[in-house]
Amino acid sequence: MNRVSILTALLLMGASAMAQKVPEKNIEKSVLTDKINNYLDKRPMTAEDLWKLGRVSTEGLSADGNTVIYGVSNYSFEENKSEKNLYTISVKGGVAQNFTTEPGGESVVEVTANNDVIYLYKGQLWTKNLKGGAATQLTNYEGGLSNVKLSPDKKHILFSQSVLITKNHSKDKYADLPKSNVYIYDNLDYRHWDTDNDGRFNHPFVATYDNGKIGEAIDLLEGQPFYSPTAPFGGAEDFAWSPDSKSVLYVCKKKAGTEYATSTNTDIYQYALGTKQTKNLTEGMMGYDTHPTFNKQGNRLAWLSMKTDGYEADKNDIILQDMATGQKVNLTGHWDETVNAFVWSNDGKKIYFVAPTRGTVQLFAIDVPANLQVRSLPNIQQLSEGQFDISGIVGETKDGLVVTSTKMTQAAEIYVYNLKSKKLNPITTVNDSKYVQFKETKVEGRFTKASDGEDLFSWVIYPPDFDPTKKYPTLLFCQGGPQSATTQGYSFRWNFQLMASQGYIIILPNRRGMPGWGTKWNEDISKDWGGQPIRDYLSAIDDLKKEPYIDHDRIGAIGASYGGYSVFMLAGMHEGRFKSFISHCGLFNMESWYGTTEELFFANYDLGGPYWDKANAKTYKDFNPIKHIDKWNTPILIFQGGKDYRVxxxxxxxxxxxxxxxxxxxxxxxxxEENHWVLSGHNAQVWQREFFGWLKETL
Structure with a gap:
């Protein structure tokens, strides 16, 4: 909608309000004037604006596919917390309806055939029909429920609870010392991400279920020190029911201690309710095996799989298994990219998936072979294309695929991707009224020749009202991961629209190690952290400096995690290119980092192994930031989380x-109180103020 149309609409709104003789006649005029001014006199985005945006999450579809259920989390500055509520909206868009309003977040478990929405609220199951009416509490289970999956016949329930297995904490080990706070360990896996291992493990439980009444639950990992869902980020996607309701699947890494810390070998286990026997469906598959999903017909199972134990960023493939014969086939093994997520088509003949490609994340489809014995390569088709990310797939409807999508200048919203027209049609517009107030920040792609002659792609974001005859301070953004893609994703901390709105140009190179440019490009960073990827960063910024609008005296480098490591490396080798650095939770001393980080499989694979192994001398000498501090001479801001166990x-x-x-x-x-990220709203505001304050001081 253009500005004239918006102004016309606002004038009509104001005329309508005055015709209704709303009390306090000056209110309508004041509100109307403010709205008009906001639309006609757009302003740069601020850090406070960023936290006023609603955060959209998809929750499910109605049985007929005509209604989308979604969540919106809104942050309160006064209470320093977010409140999530559920909404419904037609798949064709239109006016959204509140579905829940109670304080505390709700998450949908499933939508039944008669459109009863079953959802989790404060650890218990509730139900409410899409047509309206009061919500009804179904369960009152002691200890609460998490990661719930109801069987298709609604006679059983699968869920997780925390179980004390090993007495690592002094209060559990010595009951007569209740005021003690001591942890005792005999091996590794003593902490993970931001949590100390107190001896409690999430376990899957299965029980009979009768309209809210839960029978005696069976612990599928009874007495075992293993996690399912997998720690630290696994959820309900680690659980699945067979369509015949006779068995459940769960994902688990059945390793403990040092083996747990040095392996990525998760497996998918099938537990049969009738025989109470457990079978490993992925025996001999040594990397991550995750997201087990049956087709609706129940005869095929698909999941995501990596080949290599210890390689957390290995190529992610879709594996298909015929449940009658047990035969498996890799559907994407011949394809030179990695899969993020997938869903089955309703008829079971296709699998839709999203994957990074050339600086974006797009939608793909793969034909499922009817006969797995025929070894012809499955056809893979890219469906979507554009300057946006398809960040997730909700499901298939008669109107197309319901998906979530982002841009660098737009947080996630829900769309229908029309398979015939190849277009994204918006369903939700939660943040449109806010974005329309902000001045636009242009985003363009740019190719550079890297130092080894390869084509290097970067995204470049420009300030509002960009004038190529002026000179601008510029920021080189160094991505973390290290094998994470820099695409059209939207961040509520490293927000490039916000940075550009403060007057900076930002360049985001797709350096070596990022998916979307072939598996070799993605793999080339391992054991070469301080080599070609850092040279890629220098090539990108040196190329951008050729533009007359770049102020050579006001260039900074910023980044987190591996990006923070990159900043520390650049500080010792930049030869005067940069005037300021910002590192968030960056790796600085690779020897002490190896001795304290918790996911040793990552360090072993990407660095080559421990620092005492002479074969890894290059990693711990040439590619170790602490070895280059003799050349440090540039202002630097360092952020660090106290509960960051990864760095x-x-x-x-x-x-x-x-x-x-x-x-x-x-x-x-x-x-x-923060981990590798910054999750508290007030802390995030401090982070933003220090970030931009530092740039003002030093650039």
């Missing part, structure tokens, strides 16, 4: 101490 606190502390003792302008922002 523990000592990394930020060591880097800051070096900068201070060398007399370099530096600042240490310590977030004691």
């Amino acid at each position: 523990p606190i000592g990394q930020g502390q060591e880097a800051f101490q070096v900068a201070q003792l060398k007399g370099i302008k530096s600042r240490f922002v310590f977030l004691p």
Whole structure:
């Protein structure tokens, strides 16, 4: 809608309100004037604006596919917390309806054939029909329920609960010392992500279910120190029911201690209710096996699989198994990219999936072979194309595929992708009224020749009202992962629209190690952290500097995790290119990092192994930021989370101490309650203020 149309609509709204003789006659005029000014005099986005956006999550579809159920989380600055409620809307768009309004977040478990929405609220199951009426609490289960999956015949329930297995905490080990707070460990896996291992493990339970009444539950991992769902991020997607309701599937890495910390070998297990026997469906498949999903017909099972044990960023393939014969086939093994997520088509003849490609994440389809014994390569077709990401697939309807999509300048909304017209049609517009107030920030793609002659793609974001005759401060963004794609995703912290709105140009290179440019490009970063990927960053910024609008005296480098490592590396080798650095939870001393990080499989694969192994000397010498501090001479801001076990606190502390003792302008922002990310709204505001304050001081 153009500005004239918007102005006309607002004038009509105002005329309508005055015709209804709303009390306080000046209110309508004031509100109308403000709205008109907001639309005609757009302004740059602020950090506060970012946290006022609604965060959209897809929850499900009605039985007929005509209605979408979705969640919106809204943040309260006053309470420093988010509130999530559920909404319904026609798949064709239109006016959304509130479905839940109670304080506390709800999440949909399933929608039944008669459109009863069963959802989790405060650890219990509730139900409410899409047509309206009061919500009814179904369960009152002691300890609460998590990751619930009801059997198709509604006679059984699968869920998870935390179970005490090993007495790692002193209060459990010594009951007479209830005021103690001591952890005792005999092996690794003593902490993960941001949580100390207190000896409690999430286990899957299965029980009879009769309209809310749950029978005696069977612990499928009774007495075993294993996690299912998998820690730290596994959820209900790790569970599945067979369509005949006779068995359940669960994902688990059945390893403990040092084996747990050094392996990625998760497997998919099938538990038969009748025989109470468990079978490993992925025996001999040594990497991650996740997201088991049956087709609606019940004769085929698909899941995501990586080949290599210990390689967390290996190519993710879709494996198909015929349940009658047990025969397996890799549907995407011949394809030179990696799969993010997938869903079955309703007729079971296709699988739709999303995958990174050339700086975006797009929608693909693969034909499912009717006969798995025929070894012809399945046909893979890219369906969508454009300057956006397809971040997830909800399901298939007669109107097309219901998906979520983002841009660098737009948070997630829900769309229908029309398979015939190849277009995205919006269903939700939760944040449109906010975005329309902000000045636009242009996003363009750019190719550079890397130092080895390869084509290197970057996204470049420009400030509002960009004028190529002026000069602008510029930021090189270094991506984390290290094998994470820089696409058209939307971040509520590393938000490039927000950065550009403060007057900066930002360049985001798709350097070596990013998926979407072939598996070799993705793999080339392993054991070469400080080599070609860092040269890619320098090639990208040196190429952009050729543009007359780049202020050579005001260039900075920023990044988190591996991106923070990249900043630390660049600080020792940039030869005057940069005037300021910002590193968030970056790896600084690779030896001490290896000795304190918790997912050792990652360190073993990407670095080559431990620092005492002479075969890894290059990693711990040439590619170790601490070995290049003799060349540090540039202002640097360092963020560090206190509960970050992936990149523990000592990394930020060591880097800051070096900068201070060398007399370099530096600042240490310590977030004691945050992990590798920043999740608290107030803490995030501090983060943004320190981030942009530092840039103003140093650029």
